[in-house]
Amino acid sequence: MxxxxxxxxxxxxxxxxxxxxxxxxxxxxxxxxxxxxxxSNTIASVKTDRGLTIVPDTTYDTCPxxxxxxxxxxxxxxxxxxxxxxxxxxGKYGNKKDCLISSVxxxxxxxxxxxxxxxxxxxxxxxxxxxxxxxxxxxxxTPVVEDGNVITGAGVTNGIDLALRIAENxxxxxxxxxxxxxxxxxxxxxxxxxxxxxxxxxxxxxxxxYRQARIEAAERxxxxxxxxxxxxxx
Amino acid sequence: MxxxxxxxxxxxxxxxxxxxxxxxxxxxxxxxxxxxxxxSNTIASVKTDRGLTIVPDTTYDTCPxxxxxxxxxxxxxxxxxxxxxxxxxxGKYGNKKDCLISSVxxxxxxxxxxxxxxxxxxxxxxxxxxxxxxxxxxxxxTPVVEDGNVITGAGVTNGIDLALRIAENxxxxxxxxxxxxxxxxxxxxxxxxxxxxxxxxxxxxxxxxYRQARIEAAERxxxxxxxxxxxxxx
Numbered sequence: 001m002x003x004x005x006x007x008x009x010x011x012x013x014x015x016x017x018x019x020x021x022x023x024x025x026x027x028x029x030x031x032x033x034x035x036x037x038x039x040s041n042t043i044a045s046v047k048t049d050r051g052l053t054i055v056p057d058t059t060y061d062t063c064p065x066x067x068x069x070x071x072x073x074x075x076x077x078x079x080x081x082x083x084x085x086x087x088x089x090x091g092k093y094g095n096k097k098d099c100l101i102s103s104v105x106x107x108x109x110x111x112x113x114x115x116x117x118x119x120x121x122x123x124x125x126x127x128x129x130x131x132x133x134x135x136x137x138x139x140x141x142t143p144v145v146e147d148g149n150v151i152t153g154a155g156v157t158n159g160i161d162l163a164l165r166i167a168e169n170x171x172x173x174x175x176x177x178x179x180x181x182x183x184x185x186x187x188x189x190x191x192x193x194x195x196x197x198x199x200x201x202x203x204x205x206x207x208x209x210y211r212q213a214r215i216e217a218a219e220r221x222x223x224x225x226x227x228x229x230x231x232x233x234x
Numbered sequence: 235m236x237x238x239x240x241x242x243x244x245x246x247x248x249x250x251x252x253x254x255x256x257x258x259x260x261x262x263x264x265x266x267x268x269x270x271x272x273x274s275n276t277i278a279s280v281k282t283d284r285g286l287t288i289v290p291d292t293t294y295d296t297c298p299x300x301x302x303x304x305x306x307x308x309x310x311x312x313x314x315x316x317x318x319x320x321x322x323x324x325g326k327y328g329n330k331k332d333c334l335i336s337s338v339x340x341x342x343x344x345x346x347x348x349x350x351x352x353x354x355x356x357x358x359x360x361x362x363x364x365x366x367x368x369x370x371x372x373x374x375x376t377p378v379v380e381d382g383n384v385i386t387g388a389g390v391t392n393g394i395d396l397a398l399r400i401a402e403n404x405x406x407x408x409x410x411x412x413x414x415x416x417x418x419x420x421x422x423x424x425x426x427x428x429x430x431x432x433x434x435x436x437x438x439x440x441x442x443x444y445r446q447a448r449i450e451a452a453e454r455x456x457x458x459x460x461x462x463x464x465x466x467x468x
Contacts, residue, residue, distance in 0.1 A: 019417065022256035022286065026390065029284035036285055045279065045289050050263035051270055052256065055279050055287035078447045081455070109448065113455045126422065126435065127442050134452035136461045143421045155418035156260065157394060183253065184389035187377045188360065201360065208361050213312045214343065218368035221315070221347045227370045 005035040006170055008068040011107075012040045012056050013086060015076025018048035019156050020104045024070060027163030030179045031171050039063045041085055049074045060089040068166060069093050072159075073105030073125060081113045090114040101150045102166060104159035108152045112137055121147040125155035160185055178204065239269040240404055242302040245341075246274045246290050247320060249310025252282035253390050254338045258304060261397035264413045265405050273297045275319055283308045294323040302400060303327050306393075307339030307359060315347045324348040335384045336400060338393035342386045346371055355381040359389035394419055412438065 008028045010021050021038075029036050040046055040056035047053050058064075071090065080086055091114045093099050103111050108124040111117050112135025122137045123129070123145040132139040143158045144151065144165050151169075153162030164185070167176040180186075181200055191197050205211070222228075242262045244255050255272075263270050274280055274290035281287050292298075305324065314320055325348045327333050337345050342358040345351050346369025356371040357363070357379040366373040377392045378385065378399050387396030398419070401410040414420075415434055425431050439445070456462075 017260070018256055019260035022252055025286055026251070026253035026284070029286070038286065050260070051291075052259055052263070052272065053289035053291070055289060057285075057287070075444055078444060078451050081451050106448070109452065113451070113458075115459055118459065118461075126418065127439055127445065128448060131448055131452045134449075134456040134461065136456075136459060142423070154421065155416070157417050157419040158421060160391060161421075182389070183391050184360065185391040187388065187392060187395075189376070205361055210309055210312060211361065214340070214362060214365055215368075217312050217315050217347070218343065218365045222368040222370075224347075225349055225352065225370060227352075227368065 005033050006031060006067045007035045007037070007064055008070065009037045009039045009058075009063050009066040010070040011072065011086065011089070011110075012038050012046050012054060013076050013080040013083065014046055015049040015074055015079070016046070016072045017074035017105060017156060018050065018052045018054065020072030020074060020107060020159055021048075021054070021070075023157060023159040024102075024104060024153075024163035024166075026183060027160060027167055027179055028068070028070075030182065031167050032175060035064075037063055037066075039089070041083070049076060060085045063089070066093070066099055068100045068102060068170075071103040071107035071110050073103070073107040073109070073155075077106045077109055080110055086110075087114055090116065097149055099149065100166060100169070102152065102162060104153040104162055105155045108132065108137075109135070111135075111150070111152070116150065120150050121145050122150065122152040123154045123158075124152065127155075239267050240265060240301045241269045241271070241298055242304065243271045243273045243292075243297055243300040244304040245306065245320065245323070245344075246272050246280050246288060247310050247314040247317065248280055249283040249308055249313070250280070250306045251308035251339060251390060252284065252286045252288065254306030254308060254341060254393055255282075255288070255304075257391060257393040258336075258338060258387075258397035258400075260417060261394060261401055261413055262302070262304075264416065265401050266409060269298075271297055271300075273323070275317070283310060294319045297323070300327070300333055302334045302336060302404075305337040305341035305344050307337070307341040307343070307389075311340040311343055314344055320344075321348055324350065331383055333383065334400060334403070336386065336396060338387040338396055339389045342366065342371075343369070345369075345384070345386070350384065351386075354384050355379050356384065356386040357388045358386065361389075 117137035351371035
């Protein structure tokens, strides 16, 4: 029997801050044997707060049972709190102790409004840390806060850190380090373990499925551009 | 006469690595007086390499003249090199010295294939640095490389650094620091100038247009959840 996939659902509502969702999506979607879903009221495209439009693939009614629930933040969070279908969807995960409940930025305020942060330590965008106690949560000003099955990330780009932490919980340190190395987070020059990185890099380079095709495409380019001397990369 | 908007166009092709585009989008779209476009062959939705689907708003034919051209990378870059409409679109910016030409990750290989990196210093995803010389470029292994009007970023998350650098070129240090502080990059605890950050934070908090609405929504939550003691955030 093969192990079933890890199912991750990321909620998308109008006026989400898109990077709250897209940054962790990039990490989550690289976890081995993962099934990704972007969940909304309907599968019609959703405009995010600065105009980028994203298409959900499932709805609150049709979404399969999740192993990880993720809620992004953004200006739309205020209105989303009055969206019954969305709040019911979040609320039903309040009793599922085997589901990781996660948020980035003001997404935490939606978890809170659904009652999922009561008595929990949590974080959110720095402009809203003082709003968390209204939901019975204890605000902590760090990039990622884990309390039982609830794991919250601070503002926007902290979603990368949050998702890497969740990846480590799900698939371990080695697989997560591969994801981080691929998305170059943090950049190699700032990496705490450069020796391990060098080793990992060589291994990943040898396995990269696109290298040969890229070299061939580059050779065509060199011909087209009339570049005959191939320089060595510094 | 009011100054005209800064027009930024981000190219989107099938199997783009979505964070290559979405991370800089978040920064670009927060530049004052900016007009954002996601450009593709048609305005039909485009599936990125790990499934996330994004909707372009203009095409290579209808896109207005750009002040900043941005090209993301991803596995789709190899096929995109044979997309004549896309390559022509990039190519026509080769002679526009007043347009900033930018890329993240293997997007640089598309700039290169269009002949825009000849004789330029540039960077790309670490797995492809040795491909750049086929395009007549000099590979440099740093997060962001600027050479004249061509500015390239390394892999995936380096797009945040790239976009902040472009923002600084366009709107100066102060406005860019506000964007960085809003998206929490880097996180406050890692910020090199914590004193300046404190000052900026207080100012931004006072001006935040959503704070009052969030507090009111939170008060309703506290009532619903029966939370009567409002704790202070730590």
